[in-house]
Amino acid sequence: MPGMLGYEHFEQLPWRDAFLNSAMLMGDMGPVDAPLTDGGKVFVGLYALYAGLVFIVAGSLLFAPIVHRLMHKFHWEQDARQVCLTSMLPGFPSNGLSRRQAGR
Secondary structure: OHHHHHHHHHHOOOHHHHHHHHHHHHOOOOOOOOOOOHHHHHHHHHHHHHHHHHHHHHHHHHHHHHHHHHHHHOOHHHHHHHHHHHHHOOOOOOOOOOOOOOOO
């Protein structure tokens, strides 16, 4: 809806063309009609950034539970922590035990 209003205001497009342009921009296809006015160009640029940000946030929210479940299933968090610690600290035991647990 904000895309349609922006296209109608800045580019004086009829509502059908405004809908088409805003829908194509939200779908990452790009605008159908190139903006002609300076205000329209700024609006289309900002609206495109907004549409891309909404796409990234929505995708992150949808895939976060799946990635989280996979990390638990394959113990990636534990393995990553072990690799990180063993590669950063010289003389750290490679079996994942702390120095105290290893008897040092």
